[in-house]
Amino acid sequence: MIHIVSQLLSAFVGALGFALVFGMRKRYLFAASLGALLGWGVYMLVDALLGDVFLPSLAAAAFALTYSEMMAKALKTPATLFVIPAIIPLVPGGSLYYTMSYAVHRDIENARLFGVRTAESALAIAAGISIVLAIRELRTKRQ
Amino acid sequence: MDRSSIYDQHLLLDCMLEMGELLLDCGAEISRVEDTLERVGKAYGANRVDVFVIPSLISITLNFPVTIPVTETRRISSTGGTDFYRLEKLNSLSRECCREPLELEELRGRLDRVAAGRKPFSVVLLGSILGGGGFAVFFGGTLWDGLAAAIFGAGICLLQYELGRTKLNTVASNLLVSLLTGLAIGMASGLIPGLHMDKIMIGDIMLMIPGLAMTNALRNMLVGNTISGTMRLAESLIWAGSLAGGFMVALAIVDKIF
Secondary structure, eight states, rough: OOHHHHHHHHHHHHHHHHHHHHOOOOOHHHHHHHHHHHHHHHHHHHHHHSSSSHHHHHHHHHHHHHHHHHHHHHHTTOOOOHHHHHGGGGSSSHHHHHHHHHHHOOOHHHHHHHHHHHHHHHHHHHHHHHHHOOOOOHHHHOO | OTTTHHHHHHHHHHHHHHHHHHHHHHOOOOOHHHHHHHHHEEETTTTTTEEEEETTTEEEEEOOEEEEEEEEEEEEEOOOOOOOHHHHHHHHHHHHHHOOOOHHHHHHHHHHHHHHHHOHHHHHHHHHHHHHHHHHHTTEEEEEEHHHHHHHHHHHHHHHHHHHHHTTOOOHHHHHHHHHHHHHHHHHHHHTTOOOHHHHHHHHHHHOTOOOOOOOHHHHHTTTTHHHHHHHHHHHHHHHHOOOOOOOOHHHHHHHHH
């Protein structure tokens, strides 16, 4: 339980940091960081149900984009503002580090394992986003 | 205003190129830049607007009724960070233009003001501290690791700011920053017991990783901007490589010492 809370809170703080680095205005900060917290919640949920890296990342990225578009509509500002902070916790910084670390220690097997993991996460994020974009495009084109 | 005069058409083109360059510099997606410029062109009375944007070039051709088409291109050399502060201003400015075209001199002045406005450095510094610290804890570090990552995050921010002024290219500056950061974190966690080097480094890697550039690249490809997508993807892979290279050298050196 403590682990879950600390994960959610640190995702929130980390995303808040990024929103500040990118120069976001004060009034959007909370909504943007909340997106990261909720997105990571989705990740943990899917992870608990199905395991693996690919599907949780995909689901969380799809959620992040949907959330961002809703917020963008409500606050009348580009969705990019919310997408970027919400996706930050999904970026595979950890896997990238362990890939490098194992490579330096000549542990090629583990390096390969984490390398694949890094690529898988990156691909899953892109796939999650594009699925939502494709659905939205379908709906707007039909109208 | 008589927009058929050559002078006005060139002024409009100049404004549009400026707007496009600023949008790219703020990290806007290619399709957004093309879309925005096309709308602005139409709002000023062009009956056909051809905009071509890739990360390093913008080309715009305006067709007005009666007169000969005018074309101008601009070479873009900025690598485009993410800047919500100016992105939002540009967004509202372009919307305003589309609702009711501003006088060109006024548009030019407003663009210059957006270009001059920067996000305050203190906010970026605070963000780096929270980002580095937050993600060190997020990836399984203790609060002490978070604190250390926050301090090094501030260091990275200052270093990047200083290097940014020297106009060093991204690959070289990534290599340098990641090497120095890796060495500093390695030394600190070797000397101070209880700190986890891996978690601290991960937190600070998050600050530099081009994960967003990569995601944007893939998004560009998926909406049909294949040239820009592949360009950005190659670019971000090279940046990630330079980042990894710097950290790997640092890890190897730290390994030999401790």
